[in-house]
Amino acid sequence: MQRILVVGISGAGKSTMARVLSGRLAVPYHEMDALRYVAPGWGVDEGFAAKVAALTASPAWVFDSLGYPEVRDLLWERADTVVWLDYGRAVIMPRVLRRSLRRTLRRERVFGGNRETLAGWFRRDHPAWWAWSQHGARRADIGSRARDPRFAHLRVIRFGAPREAAAWLDTVPPAEPGERASG
Template identity: 60%
Template sequence: MVGVTGAGKSTLARALSGQLGVPYHEMDALYFNGPDWTVNDKLVEDVSRIAADSCWIIDSLGYPEVRDLLWGKADTVIWLDYPRHVVMPRVLRRSLRRTATREVLFGGNRETWTDWLSREHPVRWAWSQHKPRHREIERRVRDPRFAPLDTLRFGRPRHTRAWLTSL
């Protein structure tokens, strides 16, 4: 799955995994494995093991440390190419819920009110990275190094839901 923060990659990946019976791996949980958003120092090893399996679903191919590895091993990429007016309310609601309820996230971390001031907070990240992420994904799906790569590109959530229902 690819797309900007808040597009619904994890939600779709879980649904697709359940429907197809293919193992799902949450990239944020692989990436952040400790307190204070500690990055997994065995990320490349962990992802390499997953990517060596015959079937897998990962909800993000965007982390730089494993980006080329995953793009090179994937046979299908599902691109949630939603406009900002779709993504921003989603990421706002999710971050507000996580912050207000103190939901435990990856590695035991939580989003806090102070985190909202960071340039890397999901809301700010989704806004600032929307166009650059779109350009990066567009470039990658056309890159001959990753051919033949089947790309399913959805520009509206209703198109994604219709596709998932049709499986």
């Protein structure tokens, strides 16, 4: 388990799981949204796909996303493990609503210096709307990929509840000193 892709819908806890795995296994963590959105106005890095290709060429990494269309297949091809946080809306929605509300009220800067705004809550691409409307489609897409022969090399670890993921994470042994992966 050296090239890990953590997938699920917005609010599932992908970034948190990826950070913890990165620390536990001593492999680099790459936050997909931070790589993609690099400027105010949600400006996308023109070199995003090339940057992800270079990062995934290294021997060890953790990414926290199903992936944007331009890099999705690459991530699935180069990963050796997919950790799927397959939680229902009853888990996802309170998480994404709390996170977005906190970001909005505190005017927290996120990727590329952007902020979630009150006006943004009424847009179809707002994380809360996205998590609600794309939940079924995202689940179906991940399930389809997990069964796709192109990705037969992958170990897919699927969790239906946060307590399952937490229990599994407790079984992941930390890297020994000196076993720090590069990348």
